[in-house]
Structure formats: structure tokens, C-alpha cells
Amino acid sequence: MFDTVNLPLEAGRWVPFVYDIDIVGIDLTSAAFAMQVHDTKDRTAGTPRASLTTQTTDVEGIRLVGVVTTDGVPTSSIRVRINETTMEAMDVANDAALPGNDGDAYWDMHITPSGGDKFLAFNGTFTVKAGVTQ
Secondary structure (H helix, E strand, O other): OOOOEEOOEEEEOOOOEEEEEEEEOOOOOOOEEEEEEEOOOOOOOOOEEEEEEEEOOOOOEEEEEEEEEEOOEEEEEEEEEEOHHHHHOOHHHOOOOOOOOOEEEEEEEEEEOOOOOOEEEEEEEEEEEOOOOO
């Protein structure tokens, strides 16, 4: 039904992370979303840095912005938001041995369509960019 998309993301450490994704060909009305940013690719090791779930407003989490159908093909627009305080707490970019360097974590997103099976929609690296201005 859906091939997992590898999508590397970059986020500034001292600002909120807001990222919009359009998914063509699927209507995600009433879908549930779950996303984590984690130290390692395997959940059994490391520390989760952010855990996001379905939201209906622009707060930290994942929300369906809307669904538009053109020529019978739906496009679902979703927005991922990680608050500034959560980004600042991601110490992957604050390695004591390498202060000031960017840090890599990993992320993935599961989507459960209304009445359907959960699937892995996206995954990839999540680079926390070091920054000067706080």
C-alpha cells in the first residue's frame, strides 16, 4: 500500500521544528500519527528525544492540516511540530567531546488510517544543527 520514504531531516537546536509533508494518493482523515526521534535506529537502546502523537491544533505533535482531492486523487497535508524547549533538550548536538558540532539522531513515523493497518510511512536521520543564537 505505501512504500516507506527515507526522509533525512535537519532541525535547529534553538528554534521550534515545523515541517509540512504532503502525501499524495491517500486520504488520512481520522488517521492516527506517531513519531519518535531517538538516539539510535533501534528503540531498545538509547534515549527517546521526542515522542509525538496526533494533535488537532498547532501544538507539539502531528496534525492533519487538510485533505484536498484533485481529479479524484486525495492529497493529505500533515504538519510535524517539535517545540523549542524539546529541541533545546536534545543533547545529541551537545556532545561534551565535540562541543558545537551537529548531532545525529534517528526518526520514524507510523500512520494508522481510519479502519486500516498501521504502517511505517517515513524514516531517516534527524540532524540537530548546532547554533549560535539562542
